[in-house]
Amino acid sequence: MPDSRFFETTEPLSVADAVAIAGARLIHGDPKAFLSHVAALGAAEQGAIVYCEKTGAMAALADKAFGLCFIPEDGEGAAPHHAGAVAVVRQPRLAFALLGARLHRSQTSTQEATVRPPGVHDAAHIAATAEIANDAEIGPGAYIGPGVVIRAGAMIGHDVTITHALIGANVRVLPGARIGQSGFGFVPGPEGLVKVPQLGRVVIGNDVEIGANTTIDRGALEDTIIGDGAKIDNLVQIGHNVRLGRNCVIAAQCGISGSCVIGDGVMMGGQVGLADHLTIGPGAMLAAGSGHMRDVPAGETWGGRPARPVKEWLRETAALAKMAKKRNG
Missing domain, CATH: 3.40.1390.10 (MurE/MurF, N-terminal domain)
Incomplete structure (x- = not known):
């Protein structure tokens, strides 16, 4: 339900x-x-x-x-x-x-909370049914939707939107982030594309940092989960139903498609792309700019487009460079 x-x-x-x-x-x-x-x-x-x-x-x-x-x-x-x-x-x-x-x-109620914690800016919109810890800080222009829970020590930047989400303790959300928006899901119908209702939540653990203008979509039926201690850079897109493990590091402009499962301690360089329903094993490292269409085993380092084990990628890159040099004289 x-x-x-x-x-x-x-x-x-x-x-x-x-x-x-x-x-x-x-x-x-x-x-x-x-x-x-x-x-x-x-x-x-x-x-x-x-x-x-x-x-x-x-x-x-x-x-x-x-x-x-x-x-x-x-x-x-x-x-x-x-x-x-x-x-x-x-x-x-x-x-x-x-x-x-x-x-x-x-839920579409526009009623605002009449009592606010001292750290909530007057220009922030706080839904009446949201639960905000007394020591949380929320900046101007932020929108906190109905039912949202924000735990102790959280710092929510200006112009952040949070809906359909449970936010853990000591979470830091930088300006412009969007958490809990509807995931990207459509199915063809006789008169065009029909939106698949997105009825899950976003559940964010403790001590997480979410960068400016990053977006984390709520789940379709199950939850999108961000594990304790995860650090997510600016301009990252995390699709619906993703499960991100503890202490992961995600650099700027990564795109993680829906229903990916990412183990604890995974590190992604900038502009990494993941196709949907992939499993990235604990401790894996994904090189910047790599595009992943296959599961990555635990502890391995992969790179390239399409991504493969980094030594294989480097050997192929070196071989191509030698071939090009030989061909050019």
């Missing part, structure tokens, strides 16, 4: 209504049963709407209760018929997005 501090949930839907909204066909289950929320496949529970895009993923539902699962049309024969309602549809992710938007929306 999306965190009620950040999201409103509407009245439940019947299975029949949900199937109709999605343009799906019910093949199993009670059409009168009620559905209360959307959830990730791994967090399926009673009343939850989930989806599978591949037939093999249905095995994850074998021992779980769920409200309604959308599956692809070619998966009808493999549907789990014992745990909840099942509907077939051409685009399960599109069906899920439509129902997520129907059931959930971000």
Whole structure:
């Protein structure tokens, strides 16, 4: 269930209504049963709407209760018929997005807090339901949205925006950073691209530093997590569902795509790029400007575009230089 501090949930839907909204066909289950929320496949529970895009993923539902699962049309024969309602549809992710938007929306209250800690600037907007530690400092022009939690010793710079987020102790956020904005997720629909609701949070550990104009998107269904002690430079983009380990160092202009898992103590030089769903092992070092399309094992150093182990990259670079020199005379 999306965190009620950040999201409103509407009245439940019947299975029949949900199937109709999605343009799906019910093949199993009670059409009168009620559905209360959307959830990730791994967090399926009673009343939850989930989806599978591949037939093999249905095995994850074998021992779980769920409200309604959308599956692809070619998966009808493999549907789990014992745990909840099942509907077939051409685009399960599109069906899920439509129902997520129907059931959930971000809290939109504009009411401001009437009592502020002494370190909060008068020109900062603090939502009435935000929780701000008494010794936190928040600069002018900052926007702290509904439900946001900011722990002791935090320093939030001017013109920072924080929504859908839990901020740990002694966190420093430099001016212009954006934390908790909607992640980048769309699915093709019959009339164009449809936004996939981003219903997770950003959870930032203790003693983290976040650079100026850096953006950290909230999770789609699960949380985007920044581990204790991480240091993130200016102009870094961190996509939804990323899990950044403890004491990582991320230099300026890095781009980390959604759902990457980055182990403790990883170091990234400037302008490193990561494709989505990669795993970077603990202690790995990624050379500046490298572009990563494969997992990086723990403790290894990789560089280049596309990235590979640094010794391999350097040998190839030297060989190319020799070939060019020989060719040029």
